Amino acid sequence: MDNRIYDRPAVSVIIPMSDNARNMKKLLSVVKRIDPHTEVIVVCNGVSSQEAILSDEWGTQVISTSLEADSHEARAIGSAHARGDVVLFIDEHLAMPLLYLKKYVTLVKKGSDVVLTTYSDHWVSKRGKHSARSAYCLLNYLLGQKRMGSASFENIPFALSRNALEAIGSMTLCKPAVALVQASVSGLKMTSIAPFAATKQPTGTRDIVPKDIRTIYWEHAKAIQLLTGGTKLRRAEQDGQRHRDLVHSSDVLHLRSVIHLESRVKEGGGWGGKRKAKYARSHKKTQRRAH
Amino acid sequence: MANAKRNMRDPTKKRREEHINGKEKCQNVNRLSVILSVHYEQTIKKVLKQIEKLRPMEIVLVVDGCPDQSAKKILTHSSCPLTALVYPFPLGDDVWRAIGAKEATGDVWLFLDADHVVAANDMQSFVRSCYRGADIALRKSMTTLRQASMEPDTILLAKTFLNNLVSRHELGTSSMYDLPFAMTRQAASVIGVQHLVVPAVAHAIALHNQLRVVPSHSIASAKLTRKRVPQRKNKPSVKQTILGDHLEAMDYVMSLK
Secondary structure, three states, X not given: OHHHOOOOOOEEEEEEEOOOOOOHHHHHXXXXXXXXXXXXXXXXXXXXXXXXXXXXXXXXXXXXXXXXXXXXXXXXXXXXXXXXXXXXXXXXXXXXXXXXXXXXXXXXXXXXXXXXXXXXXXXXXXXXXXXXXXXXXXXXXXXXXXXXXXXXXXXOOEEEEHHHHHHHXXXXXXXXXXXXXXXXXXXXXXXXXXXXOOOOOOOOOOOOOOOOHHHHHHHHHHHHHHHHOOOOOOOOOOOOOOOOHHHHXXXXXXXXXXXXXXXXXXXXXXXXXXXXXXXXXXXXXXXXXXX | OHHHHHHHHOHHXXXXXOOOOHHHHHHHHHHEEEEEEEOOOOOHHHHHHHHHHHOOOEXXXXXXXXXXXXXXXXXXOOOOOEEEEEEOOOOOOOHHHHHHHHHOOOOEEEEEEOOOOOOHHHHHHHHHHHXXXXXXXXXXXXXXXXXXXXXXXXXXXXXXXXXXXXXXXXXXXXXXOOOOEEEEHHHHHHHOHHHHHOHHXXXXXXXXXXXXXXXXXXXXHHHHHHOOOXXXXXXXXXXXXXXXXXXXXXXXXXXXX
């Protein structure tokens, strides 16, 4: 209960959690050590049976959502309740040393508004495997944030300053791609961190289903559309100086000269050249007759 | 009629060339149209020489905004039926594809870049996969985005993004942008010839209509770059255009669902 005393906690940590999370206690003990004044907000899908333990033993704020909420929605809901100067978003499956989490917080304290993690494909490094990396990269490139690489709000953890949270809007966080566009457009200072290299993928069943990659691409395409405002009106220089009318309508004068050449057979030379020449000559004759 | 006669002439030639077998050449004579544009005259002779090895039914040349001598050069050179469409003004990027395609009469169309010399064998492998049932045979992508050390190119990203957006991630960075590629006439009629102007949109339409788009053959990029003439491709505006095309294609895909 101690952290409720402070009017504004330094750090808010938001954790979407499923009912049967196992390493919750371990995670909470790590999170609590990030800063002496840490506020922890746990967002549960449905009513959690562990709510009492969470709030009494650990002093966390527990928020229940509807069962269908995915982890992004859960984070968005949690962020609306966050009061800290730094808001850190993590995942119940997170297995990261304390120091690493502290890095996010210190970066925000040093003046960054948005600290994102770049995409890691440690486990999907095989070629041809479906990966969302190109979506993240392309969006960053289009935003003119080339140095952000494959960083995205889709990757956990990420941290926001209070400023950034207000600029982006907590509900926009439901759509990570849109949130990124919003962050970039509002001119927030963004930093990226390489992901923590976990030696193995956390085993055990994942309760929060990883997002379908198709949806990720879909959302990114939507965000790009939002950014460009549709490309229906392209100026000539952006369109490669194309004369599209020549192709699209049939009654336009092309002002071209058309030259048609019939086949011409080389005579002589090489193996069997004579016979070929002979054949060609007879071929020409038949053509003439035909005319 | 004329086709049949040319067919008869074929058997004498097939023995000399081993790489492209006679049966394929026979098919080429009846079915293949080669479509290419000419911007620079340096390489055109070499390219035409390679095309002649295929014995296509016809060659459709789109010449735009190019000095007159090059047109003359071409016309004295060919030994296949050739149609040259000479425009006195530049048409703009990739417009030649649609204009050439409108004139093509074959079943299978091979699109070529006259600035790059591609060996006849390589050309044939695209055409071959079209004969064997593919609708569009693209160049296999050589570069992978996976290499973390390499800074991925924005255009490569855009190409991958588009393929992923229509759930065809196995195509990688292959796109109808990369010449050469081959397509069948049916595929073109599904896509709509006029859409070939914007290759990214054509690509998106093809994938959306479940055409059999296959990455069939890879040409080592070294082979292509060695012969590359310093040219317009390096201009940043072309990159902008390609990126814009992909955004247009994205719009198309999004408007469907």
